[in-house]
Amino acid sequence: MLRQLIVNADDFGRSLGVSRGIIRAHREGIVTSTSVMINMPAAAESIALAKAEAPRLGLGLHLNITSGPPVALPDEIPDLLGPDGLFRSQEEVIASLPTLDMRQVERELRAQIARFEEIVGHKPDHLDSHHHITYLSPPMAALMVQLARELGVPIRRPLPGGADEVARGADMLMEALGPTIDRAYAEEMVETLLSFVRSAGVVMPDHFIGDFYAERAILGELLLMLLDVPEGVTELMCHPGEVDDALRATSRYVEKREDELRWLTHPSTRELIHSEFIQLITFADIQKSGP
16 A cells, blocks of 8 residues: 655745745655645745646635734634734634634635635645644534535644554643543543544544644654655645744744755655655545545
8 A cells, every 4th residue: 555645834825934934845855735724924926836837736714813913804803813903813712612602613714615716716636734733623524524525625633643543642632621621531532523523524644743843843753754754645734934023923843844844855765755655645636536
């Protein structure tokens, strides 16, 4: 069985520097796909750059209710916004998940899809979400799956895949949600999410690697992750970019983006992909081969 790998760079459009870095990681390295923050001010210019300089770069949508300005009219989604008119912080949104008005969330996410299609000229080739927010509650997961089914596109696998998926998924969930849940509840939620996504019939990769980040964004770690890519389709999530003032003003993850860019374009990384016979693909490729 083939070892196929989608290397997806999140946060395209967060700033022009981030977008330029992602395009470099595609042209000079192993990035095959990116997820657009369509609500951010640099999104339209970034998409124009991608069309001109990286026409084979897969473009998906980074569904977002935790950073930047909304796409929907503010008076249609008041509960999602802070006093400054921007989305509330990740921490605030997570704390409000049990009472979040899903009608307002749906209005915003549908507005983001419509803007993506207007600017790009076609539907996104996949859906994922900023801070994984659509995977942190059953109603959010249900909405994401509904949108993906309507569009006929894949989604990011919500959990790592493999035999220990429930245990590893519970670890990820507890890290994201903090002390608000215990392990038994986290494992139950993971099992429910997996069962729901599988039964919904949406296409997604077989495996997900989300560890190339922060202190693990070093060359040795990346090479080990690539050596361990299993058979089937795997997505490796990354966050390369070139640092600029707009990024510094809007993100806590800044300088490490340039480290990620350095290693994703390193000759050793590209050589390992070739020597291990790993096929680089996009989400559009699994959409074509999916059910």
